[in-house]
Amino acid sequence: xxxxxxxxxxxxxxxxxxxxxxxxxxxxxxxxxxxxxxxxxxxxxxxxxxxxxxxxxxxxxxxxxxxxxxxxxxxxxxxxxxxxxxxxxxxxxxxxxxxxxxxxxxxxxxxxxxxxxxxxxxxxxxxxxxxxxxxxxxxxxxxxxxxxxxxxxxxxxxxxxxxxxxxxxxxxxxxxxxxxxxxxxxxxxxxxxxxxxxxxxxxxxxxxxxxxxxxxxxxxxxxxxxxxxxxxxxxxxxxxxxxxxxxxxxxxxxxxxxxxxxxxxxxxxxxxxxxxxxxxxxxxxxxxxxxxxxxxxxxxxxxxxxxxxxxxxxxxxxxxxxxxxxxxxxxxxxxxxxxxxxxxxxxxxxxxxxxxxxxxxxxxxxxxxxxxxxxxxxxxxxxxxxxxxxxxx
Amino acid sequence: xxxxxxxxxxxxxxxxxxxxxxxxxxxxxxxxxxxxxxxxxxxxxxxxxxxxxxxxxxxxxxxxxxxxxxxxxxxxxxxxxxxxxxxxxxxxxxxxxxxxxxxxxxxxxxxxxxxxxxxxxxxxxxxxxxxxxxxxxxxxxxxxx
Numbered sequence: 001x002x003x004x005x006x007x008x009x010x011x012x013x014x015x016x017x018x019x020x021x022x023x024x025x026x027x028x029x030x031x032x033x034x035x036x037x038x039x040x041x042x043x044x045x046x047x048x049x050x051x052x053x054x055x056x057x058x059x060x061x062x063x064x065x066x067x068x069x070x071x072x073x074x075x076x077x078x079x080x081x082x083x084x085x086x087x088x089x090x091x092x093x094x095x096x097x098x099x100x101x102x103x104x105x106x107x108x109x110x111x112x113x114x115x116x117x118x119x120x121x122x123x124x125x126x127x128x129x130x131x132x133x134x135x136x137x138x139x140x141x142x143x144x145x146x147x148x149x150x151x152x153x154x155x156x157x158x159x160x161x162x163x164x165x166x167x168x169x170x171x172x173x174x175x176x177x178x179x180x181x182x183x184x185x186x187x188x189x190x191x192x193x194x195x196x197x198x199x200x201x202x203x204x205x206x207x208x209x210x211x212x213x214x215x216x217x218x219x220x221x222x223x224x225x226x227x228x229x230x231x232x233x234x235x236x237x238x239x240x241x242x243x244x245x246x247x248x249x250x251x252x253x254x255x256x257x258x259x260x261x262x263x264x265x266x267x268x269x270x271x272x273x274x275x276x277x278x279x280x281x282x283x284x285x286x287x288x289x290x291x292x293x294x295x296x297x298x299x300x301x302x303x304x305x306x307x308x309x310x311x312x313x314x315x316x317x318x319x320x321x322x323x324x325x326x327x328x329x330x331x332x333x334x335x336x337x338x339x340x341x342x343x344x345x346x347x348x349x350x351x352x353x354x355x356x357x358x359x360x361x362x363x364x365x366x367x368x369x370x371x372x373x374x375x376x377x378x379x380x381x382x383x384x385x386x387x388x389x390x391x392x393x
Numbered sequence: 394x395x396x397x398x399x400x401x402x403x404x405x406x407x408x409x410x411x412x413x414x415x416x417x418x419x420x421x422x423x424x425x426x427x428x429x430x431x432x433x434x435x436x437x438x439x440x441x442x443x444x445x446x447x448x449x450x451x452x453x454x455x456x457x458x459x460x461x462x463x464x465x466x467x468x469x470x471x472x473x474x475x476x477x478x479x480x481x482x483x484x485x486x487x488x489x490x491x492x493x494x495x496x497x498x499x500x501x502x503x504x505x506x507x508x509x510x511x512x513x514x515x516x517x518x519x520x521x522x523x524x525x526x527x528x529x530x531x532x533x534x535x536x537x538x
Contacts, residue, residue: 127473130404136438138406138416140498142531144399145484147472154464154486161464161511204469256438258486259496263463 005244005278008393010099011232012240014045014225015351020188020342024119026219034063034115035071037221041111045225046236052225054079054107056098058090059345063115079107083247083383087148088292088338088346089267089376093383095350096245098226108227114347115221123217124148136256148294149214152378153206156297158264160208163311167208169318170296171199173332174212174339176323177293181336183362188216189340213296215338222347224354232390240357243370243388244278246271249380266301266377271384275306279386281370283307286386288331288356288365290349291374293338298377303330306374306384325363334363346375350385357389397520398500398533399482402475405522406529412439414453419530422519425453426492437495458517458532460487463496465509481505485534487515502535513537 018026018036026033042049049072055065056079065080079101083090091114098110118124127146132138145151159165178194181187194212202211232239249267253260262269276282283306291299300314308330309317317329325331335341335352342348353371355361369392374384408416418425428435429443430450442449464486471477483501488494501509502518514537521530 125472129474132407133404134407134409135411137404138408138412139438141404142406142529143484143498143500144403144468144473144476144479144482145498146403149470150466150468150472150484153466154484157466158464158511204467206469207467252444255444256440257496258498259437261494263496 006096006099006103007243007278007280008229008241009103010226010242011229012224012242012354012387013227013232013235013237014041014047015223015354016040016042016044017222017344017348017351018220020186020344021219022188023123023217023219026117026119030115030117030120031063031067033117033219033221034068034113037115037223038068038072038111038113041223041225044237047109047225049073050075052109052111053077054081054098054101054110056081056083056094056101056110056112057114058083058094059086059088059114061114062121063113079110085379085381087294087376087379089379089382090247091292091346091350091375091383092245092373092385093247093375093381095224095226095242095385096247096383099242099245102226102228110226111223112226112347113221113223114345116345117219118217119219125217139257149206149209152295152298153209154258155264155378156295156301157208159297159301162264163314165300166315169300169314170208170213171196172318172320172323173293173296173299174199175320177333177337177339179320179324180334180363181340184336184341185362187336187341188218189336209295209297212339215294216343218343220342220344222344222351224351238358239390240354240387241390241393243281243386243392244275245383245385246274246278247381247383249382253380266298266305267380267382268302268305268374268377268384271382272306275384275386281386285370286372287368287370288325288334288353289372289374290333290337290353292346292349292376293333294377302374302377325361325365331363331365334361334365349373349375353387357387397522398502400475400479403473405525411441415439416529418453418455419519419532420528423455424458424517424532426456426489426495427451428454435493435495437497456489456492459537460489460515462486462509462511462513462515463488464511465501467505467509483509485515487534497532499532499534502533
């Protein structure tokens with residue numbers, strides 16, 4: 001019996017997005033942004049939206065698949081899936097869920113999407129103004145532990161302490177995203193380069209994270225179309241196959257009030273071995289990486305946990321030249337990512353990973369055949385996935 | 394009584410059926426941590442079941458409010474209206490001594506710009522919010538002398 005695996009069983013045949021806006025500047029309702037991204041992804045795939053029969057999203061996306069299917073005149077809805085968990089941890093998981101639905105015969109043509117208008121629906125970076133809090137929040141919020149930065153920085157501080165990470169390692173991650181955004185006209189920070197002094201002089205949000213270590217807040221939407229792998233050649237663009245997708249987290253990652261036993265982690269230690277086993281690859285096979293930047297410290301831990309360098313090597317590995325397309329050892333976040341292209345809850349990173357396989361990125365890595373995405377470090381569940389060209393099957 | 398570490402206006406803790414003994418204990422200046430009545434191990438945050446032996450008969454045991462800084466953060470950017478005039482403040486994650494390595498979150502009292510030292514021993518300080526309705530008490534920390 002062949003091992004159960006998603007490898008090559010589904011392909012991304014269409015990608016689409018809206019214009020990306022600063023928070024509050026989208027001219028359309030969030031739901032309309034979702035529709036626009038999906039219609040654009042279908043146009044890219046050369047299909048009519050009526051042929052979509054499934055939707056997968058994550059992080060409690062507000063755009064209901066039944067309403068989308070009605071709005072777009074989809075002939076039939078077969079699959080409506082939401083990955084549990086907050087943050088961007090579900091980005092690659094949603095793609096895996098869509099592929100699993102296709103592979104199992106539950107659906108034929110599934111759209112993965114994320115629509116987000118923080119200007120219309122509240123900001124992740126702001127604490128909510130309520131008179132009291134109960135449950136686990138009662139043990140953190142009254143102490144001023146309020147935002148995602150506060151929730152995650154103590155994991156990174158502990159990792160930094162254990163491994164002697166220097167601030168320059170985080171600066172290199174931020175600068176790589178900004179450098180790539182200068183090549184990308186879709187990027188919100190296109191035309192806004194970042195140099196070392198600007199990073200160093202920027203204010204602390206929460207030590208040891210500066211302003212530029214933190215993701216943007218944006219409005220927009222992104223979508224991709226998946227079909228069965230054997231159909232991938234019937235579409236206009238070079239086929240981009242899903243080679244692996246995994247989700248989850250380590251033992252008791254969700255232990256309340258910061259009590260997970262293995263604390264200083266991005267939550268990928270148990271995922272990465274499963275990811276590489278499914279793809280039948282290792283870190284040395286990865287040509288280009290998109291790694292979710294909620295905060296740069298999460299990127300650093302994610303990359304260590306996926307085996308690109310050891311924790312002892314981070315100060316040498318995380319230097320700007322290593323992270324830049326086209327020639328770096330590990331070109332990172334080649335669209336500008338969540339720091340400098342757009343914070344579309346990370347799905348933009350998955351679209352960029354597909355572009356690298358199609359060879360259409362604005363910061364293209366030559367001869368890219370294998371492209372990885374790491375989604376949502378430090379939350380639970382997290383996820384990651386690997387895409388490959390036809391040559392990798 | 395000294396004034397609270399953080400300026401007023403942050404959400405107050407509201408006890409639930411799961412953690413009411415903890416909050417009542419703090420009001421009496423006692424730190425109570427959830428402990429399994431069968432396997433006698435501590436766990437935190439509170440849960441309806443012991444994650445080790447699956448016993449649902451859980452109790453509460455008083456422990457000395459001493460521990461060690463496991464991690465920390467100095468917050469500069471205010472994300473709540475109550476903190477606009479606060480300036481920097483410090484949050485610590487403290488491993489409670491002698492309680493199966495459970496951790497609690499609190500503020501580190503003193504100069505917000507003081508050195509923050511992972512591994513340093515800290516002593517609990519009960520911060521009473523007697524004027525709140527309902528009144529509550531937070532567990533804060535200072536470096537042990």
